[in-house]
Amino acid sequence: MTKADIVNEIAKNTGIDKASVLTTVEAFMSVVKSSMANGENVYLRGFGSFVIKKRAQKTARNISKNTTIIIPEHNIPSFKPAKTFMNEISGTDK
Numbered sequence: 001m002t003k004a005d006i007v008n009e010i011a012k013n014t015g016i017d018k019a020s021v022l023t024t025v026e027a028f029m030s031v032v033k034s035s036m037a038n039g040e041n042v043y044l045r046g047f048g049s050f051v052i053k054k055r056a057q058k059t060a061r062n063i064s065k066n067t068t069i070i071i072p073e074h075n076i077p078s079f080k081p082a083k084t085f086m087n088e089i090s091g092t093d094k
Helices: 003-014 018-037 083-090
Strands: 042-044 048-055 058-062 067-071 074-081
Touching: 003 018, 018 042, 018 048, 074 083
Parallel strands: none
Antiparallel strands: 042 048, 048 074, 058 067
């Protein structure tokens, strides 16, 4: 499902015009990205959490040049689904 599909589905279900829905969806994504860029996690009850995970420094190898490189410590975005969301996906309702 693409962003356009999401916008179409929300517009169809709510009766709000697509331009307003698109603006809202893009604003939501912008807020999530900027919050995570500032080191804040985003928690959506019943859906899941957008969290920042820290990757430790590690040594890697470039096998084509036969050299060793060091990959510095860095943060990556991650999504952890809520338990109710996981139950709905797996088909178990608890």
